[in-house]
Amino acid sequence: MTAHPPVAAPRARGRSRRAVTSFAAVSVLVSGAALTGCAQQRDSDVYTVMNSSTDETYHRWDAEAMARCGKQLGVTIEQQSVPAAQVMTKALRMASSKSLPDIVQFDASEMPTFAEAGGLADLRALGLGTDDIPEGIVDFGSYKGTYYGAARSVNTLALFYNKDILDQAGVKVPTTWEELRETAKQLTQGKRYGLALSAGGAEDGVFQFTPFMWSNGGDETDLDSPEVVEALDYWKTLLQDGSLSKSTVNWTQADVNDQFMAGNAAMMINGPWQVETLNTKKSLHWGIAQIPVPESGAASVGPLGGAVLTVPNTGDTQREKTAGRIVACLAGEKEQLTYARNSWMVPANEKAAAEWREQVPELDALADQVAAARSRTAKLGAGWSGVSLALQSAFQSALTGQSSEAALKRAQQRATSGN
Amino acid sequence: MTTSTVTAPASATTPGKALAPDPARTRLRRRIAQWGFVAPAVVFMLLFFGYPLVRNVLMSFQHYTPKTFFTGEAPFNGTDNWSSVFQDVLFGKALWHTLVFTVGSLLGQFCIGLALAVFFNRRFPLGGVLRSLILLPWLVPMVVSGIVWRRILDQDTGVLNTFLGTLGLDGNTPWLTSPDMALLSVILVNIWIGIPFNMVILYGGLQEIPKELYEASSLDGASAWRTFRSITLPLLKPVITVVLVLGFMSTVKILDLILALTDGGPADATQTLGTLTYQNSFVELDFGAGAVVGNVLILISAVFAVFYLRANRTEGK
Numbered sequence: 040m041t042a043h044p045p046v047a048a049p050r051a052r053g054r055s056r057r058a059v060t061s062f063a064a065v066s067v068l069v070s071g072a073a074l075t076g077c078a079q080q081r082d083s084d085v086y087t088v089m090n091s092s093t094d095e096t097y098h099r100w101d102a103e104a105m106a107r108c109g110k111q112l113g114v115t116i117e118q119q120s121v122p123a124a125q126v127m128t129k130a131l132r133m134a135s136s137k138s139l140p141d142i143v144q145f146d147a148s149e150m151p152t153f154a155e156a157g158g159l160a161d162l163r164a165l166g167l168g169t170d171d172i173p174e175g176i177v178d179f180g181s182y183k184g185t186y187y188g189a190a191r192s193v194n195t196l197a198l199f200y201n202k203d204i205l206d207q208a209g210v211k212v213p214t215t216w217e218e219l220r221e222t223a224k225q226l227t228q229g230k231r232y233g234l235a236l237s238a239g240g241a242e243d244g245v246f247q248f249t250p251f252m253w254s255n256g257g258d259e260t261d262l263d264s265p266e267v268v269e270a271l272d273y274w275k276t277l278l279q280d281g282s283l284s285k286s287t288v289n290w291t292q293a294d295v296n297d298q299f300m301a302g303n304a305a306m307m308i309n310g311p312w313q314v315e316t317l318n319t320k321k322s323l324h325w326g327i328a329q330i331p332v333p334e335s336g337a338a339s340v341g342p343l344g345g346a347v348l349t350v351p352n353t354g355d356t357q358r359e360k361t362a363g364r365i366v367a368c369l370a371g372e373k374e375q376l377t378y379a380r381n382s383w384m385v386p387a388n389e390k391a392a393a394e395w396r397e398q399v400p401e402l403d404a405l406a407d408q409v410a411a412a413r414s415r416t417a418k419l420g421a422g423w424s425g426v427s428l429a430l431q432s433a434f435q436s437a438l439t440g441q442s443s444e445a446a447l448k449r450a451q452q453r454a455t456s457g458n
Numbered sequence: 459m460t461t462s463t464v465t466a467p468a469s470a471t472t473p474g475k476a477l478a479p480d481p482a483r484t485r486l487r488r489r490i491a492q493w494g495f496v497a498p499a500v501v502f503m504l505l506f507f508g509y510p511l512v513r514n515v516l517m518s519f520q521h522y523t524p525k526t527f528f529t530g531e532a533p534f535n536g537t538d539n540w541s542s543v544f545q546d547v548l549f550g551k552a553l554w555h556t557l558v559f560t561v562g563s564l565l566g567q568f569c570i571g572l573a574l575a576v577f578f579n580r581r582f583p584l585g586g587v588l589r590s591l592i593l594l595p596w597l598v599p600m601v602v603s604g605i606v607w608r609r610i611l612d613q614d615t616g617v618l619n620t621f622l623g624t625l626g627l628d629g630n631t632p633w634l635t636s637p638d639m640a641l642l643s644v645i646l647v648n649i650w651i652g653i654p655f656n657m658v659i660l661y662g663g664l665q666e667i668p669k670e671l672y673e674a675s676s677l678d679g680a681s682a683w684r685t686f687r688s689i690t691l692p693l694l695k696p697v698i699t700v701v702l703v704l705g706f707m708s709t710v711k712i713l714d715l716i717l718a719l720t721d722g723g724p725a726d727a728t729q730t731l732g733t734l735t736y737q738n739s740f741v742e743l744d745f746g747a748g749a750v751v752g753n754v755l756i757l758i759s760a761v762f763a764v765f766y767l768r769a770n771r772t773e774g775k
Contacts (some may be wrong), residue, residue, distance in 0.1 A: 135527040152743060156524035228613070240723030285635045286613045288724040303615065352528075414601055424742050435725035439637050 054409055085115045086358075086365060089130065090144035091123035091346070096315065100381045108368035116365060127152065130351070139351040141362040147179055147188065147347050148242070151420040156184040160350040162186050165363025171372070176387045179414040188347025189370035192384035194310045195341035195412040196250055197405050198331065199317075202324040203413065204231075204305040208425055212328045213306075216273055219331040223282035226305035231284040235295045235304035238434055243292045243428045246342050246415075248274070248434055249403040250330045253340035253413060257457045259426050260418055262433070262451040263444070269333075271434055271443040278438055288435050299325075306308065310344065311405055314383035328405050385409045429453040474650065511756070518749035539746040543739070548726060548734065549751070556730040559645055560709045566649035567705060568698075571656025576690070578657075579664045589661070596654035604718025607647045608711075637727035640720055642727050648715060656701055663697030664690070696770075703766040707759050731755050 088105060092098045098120055104360040105116040119140060121129050127149050133139045134156075145153060153159055163169070163186050169177045173188075179186035196217075200212055208226055223233030238244045251274065252259075257267035277283045284290075284298070292309055299307040308330060317325055322448055329339045348370055350362045368374065375386040379395050385406050386392045397408050416423045433450035437443045467744060518539055520532040543549050543768065578589045595603065610617045611633035623629025633643040675685045691698075713732035722729040722737065729737075731751055739748025 046728075124740075127743070131524055131527040131743075135530070152524055157528050158524075240725075284614050287635075289608070289612075289634050289720065292684055380472045428737070428742065431723070432726050435723050436637075439724050441725070453558070 049341070057337055082125060082224075085117060086116045086142070086362060087140035088144065088348075088365075089119045089121065089126065091126050091146070092118070092120045093122055095349070097382070100378065104369055104378065107366045107373070111368060112361070112364055114361065114365070130158070131156075134351070137353075138323075140354070141350065141358060142348055142366060143351055144346045144348050145188065147343070147345055148415050148423055149191065149363045150180070150188045150347055151182040151416045152424070153349070153351075154185070154187045158351050158360050159187040160363075162189055162350065162351050162363065162366065165350060165360060165365050165366075167363060171388045171390050173387075173389055173410070175343065175410075175412070175414070178417055179343050179345075182416075182420060188349045189366050190345055190347045190387040191370045191375050192382060193343055193345040193387050193409055193412070194312060194384045195343055195405070195408050196247060196308055196310050196330060197312075197341070197408050197436055198306060198328045199299065199309050200306040200326050200328065201302070201304075202326050205326075212326065213331050214329070215331050215335050218334050220277060220280065220282070223277060223306065224280050227280075227282050230303060232284050232304045233299075234306045234308075235276060236283065236287060236288070236308040237290045237292045237295045237297045238287045238438055239289060239291050239294075239405050240431045240435055241291065242427060244288075244434065245430050246344065246364040247292070248430065249342040249413075249415065250308075250340060251457040252343075253342075254330070254337060258418075259415070259423075259430075261428065262426070262454060263447045268443045271437050271447060274434065275437060275443060279391055288438050311383040311402065314402075327402060329404050329408050338411055339408060340382050341408050341412045343409070343414045345387075371443075406449050426454045480515075483620050514651065514752055514756070517745060520743035520746055522749070524743050532746075535746070539750045543738075543747050543750040548729060551726060552729045552731050552734040552751075555641060555728065555755075556710060556712075556732070558641060559648070559708060559712065559730055560715055561650045563652060563705050563709050564702060564705050566645070567652035567656045568702065571650065571653050571701075572660050574653065574657045575660035575664055576686070578661055589657075592657060593654045595651050596658075600651065600714045601718050603647070603651055604715050605649075608719050611647075615663040617708045634720055635724060637725045640724060640727045644716060644719055647719065648709070648712065651715070652709070656705065659697060659701045660694065663694045666697075697765065699769045703762055703769075706762050710758060711755055 061433060076233060086109075088101075090101060092101045098118065101120075102118055105118055109116040122438075123146060126143070126145060130139065130143050130145075130153060136144050139158075143153075162180075165188060167186070169186060176190055176193055177186060179193065180186055180190050198212070204226060205212065205222075210222050210225060210338040211218075213222045219234070221249070226233040237247050248270070249259075252267050254274075255266045255270045257264055257270055261267070274283075278285070278287065284303075286294075290298070290311070295304070295307050296309055296313045296316060298304045300317065300323060317323060330341060332339045348366045350359055370387070372386075372388050372391045375388050375391040376394060378384075379386040379391065380398065383399075383402065385402075392406065396403060415427075419426055429450040432453070433446040436446040436449075475576060502628045517532070519534055519536065520526075521538070523531045526532045542574055574592065578585055611619075613630065613632050613635050618633065618747070619629045619631055622631065622759050632639055634640050669692075672685065675689055681687070711732050712730055714731060716728050716733050717736070720728045722733040731754060735748045735751035735755065738751060739745050
């Protein structure tokens with residue numbers, strides 16, 4: 040840069056002054072835009088739903104349902120889909136910038152965290168009834184007694200089996216742990232494993248461990264109890280028998296489904312959201328059964344999974360009321376049935392579920408399993424995420440060599456002290 | 459800036475010097491203009507580096523939870539976050555893993571990168587094509603590489619184990635599924651990713667070394683190793699410093715690759731500071747604890763940044 044001599048260049052001086060002013064102006068504009076960008080203007084007839092339907096099919100089904108409900112209520116409903124793992128953090132960010140959408144669909148295990156922070160409106164106060172919804176599913180959408188989340192459908196885990204492989208070997212579908220162990224051993228041949236499940240280091244693995252823990256009488260509040268140790272030891276036996284792949288610790292539930300579809304596993308533990316993918320392979324004949332229990336006659340307790348529709352506290356009561364009506368429509372009996380037929384999940388509403396059972400008899404086992412299923416956050420609420428992390432670390436350690444007892448003792452210690 | 463030097467000759471050519479307005483005002487204007495040019499950089503640094511940095515340090519002393527996003531209140535809790543993070547067994551593990559990962563990755567990336575750079579420094583047919591092919595890992599997004607490698611390294615159905623099996627070697631290596639192997643596997647994948655960067659920068663450095671030096675050394679009858687040690691390495695030193703420091707900074711904060719490959723598992727065997735801060739902040743939603751680990755990472759990087767600046771300064775003298 041060279042500065043011109045003052046006298047000779049009055050024009051240049053003017054220019055540089057102008058340059059300085061425009062710098063300042065630009066800075067002000069930029070920071071101004073940055074600040075106002077946060078507080079979004081709301082259009083009075085346009086309502087937004089944030090969900091995790093990033094899959095093309097789910098996004099389309101949701102868009103269709105929203106179009107129907109929008110037409111019925113005389114509003115426009117927009118869908119904003121973000122990856123499942125980002126719904127919570129995105130919603131929190133939006134909360135701090137006061138730009139929350141009108142409706143957020145949370146995974147039910149995450150809802151308590153948002154409710155505890157004071158971010159959700161009471162759905163009963165917004166006029167939603169819970170008459171036709173089984174108590175377990177109302178609890179599933181509640182936190183500390185307040186009903187915050189309306190489930191459209193729920194899911195759980197079940198035992199999927201390859202009919203052809205089981206027929207060929209002449210074995211029956213296992214119903215107890217002992218039978219499952221024997222059957223899995225018998226069906227393990229060459230490259231094929233008897234059973235596939237996910238013990239991955241994320242919520243997937245914990246979700247899959249819960250039916251074994253709960254059916255055996257174990258509990259998430261007491262991770263080092265003999266019942267939980269026994270359940271983990273059972274997983275270890277399956278691995279030691281060679282009935283499970285060593286990669287189990289690295290698999291997500293989607294990976295498990297891939298293995299099953301490829302014929303690398305004769306049976307798998309998985310959920311109904313895989314059915315759509317399973318059905319794309321016409322040559323695969325699969326059946327579904329309840330997850331085997333420790334001893335015959337015991338109840339098979341699976342984890343209740345699924346998402347709930349919530350109305351965040353935006354402070355605008357009028358909009359919240361309309362949002363409540365939208366939730367009521369989306370989670371209404373008719374829409375539930377449509378959604379369940381599309382997604383293969385079980386309707387939350389009792390009447391819809393009864394009709395669904397008639398329409399989809401092949402998933403009967405699943406409907407039974409859902410009826411007995413348990414919510415992961417019922418006891419711990421927002422504390423679930425810490426226990427879940429401790430449990431992941433524990434079953435991964437145990438499956439890779441440590442004793443179940445030591446691993447779970449450490450997990451319980453970590454869960455209670457936080458480190 | 460060259461302001462003062464220009465004034466003298468320019469005013470000498472200007473006749474009406476006596477008419478100039480008072481020098482104090484002129485100086486002031488010049489100052490304003492100078493600051494006008496510096497201001498955008500300063501504003502940018504303060505807004506996008508200073509603010510988040512200060513915020514992060516503050517956050518590590520606050521009880522920052524999901525509730526904070528609604529109320530805006532995050533009460534200060536002294537050193538609670540720090541002591542709870544430092545008492546966590548996982549933190550010590552993660553620190554150690556980060557160290558092993560960083561040193562291992564840099565060593566591998568640098569040695570192979572340098573060897574390839576020296577190799578491509580001589581001209582031969584198809585050299586250019588090969589050199590650009592080696593850049594590929596660099597162009598692939600980290601997450602994509604991670605997912606592809608996760609499949610390659612699968613114990614039962616992975617390409618690598620199948621390949622080893624057909625060679626008659628151990629085709630059942632638990633690359634990502636054994637806590638003893640997982641960290642090594644992750645390092646190997648990261649070396650593969652980092653080679654192109656090292657090669658390109660070092661190759662550029664090699665091109666700068668005058669050819670006459672090599673001619674002279676060959677006339678003197680120096681061996682290839684001697685030439686490399688006495689000419690290539692010393693002249694490449696500034697470039698080596700840059701490569702290692704930049705490599706260090708991008709390696710120590712690794713997150714995406716590990717999330718895609720192992721998610722920190724199995725049994726926390728590949729948990730690093732990067733994944734730990736992610737887990738604290740975005741899974742457990744304990745933002746205070748996450749900020750503590752983040753600050754430790756920043757501190758480690760800052761120490762190396764100082765080394766880097768000092769090394770550069772001595773080079774300049």
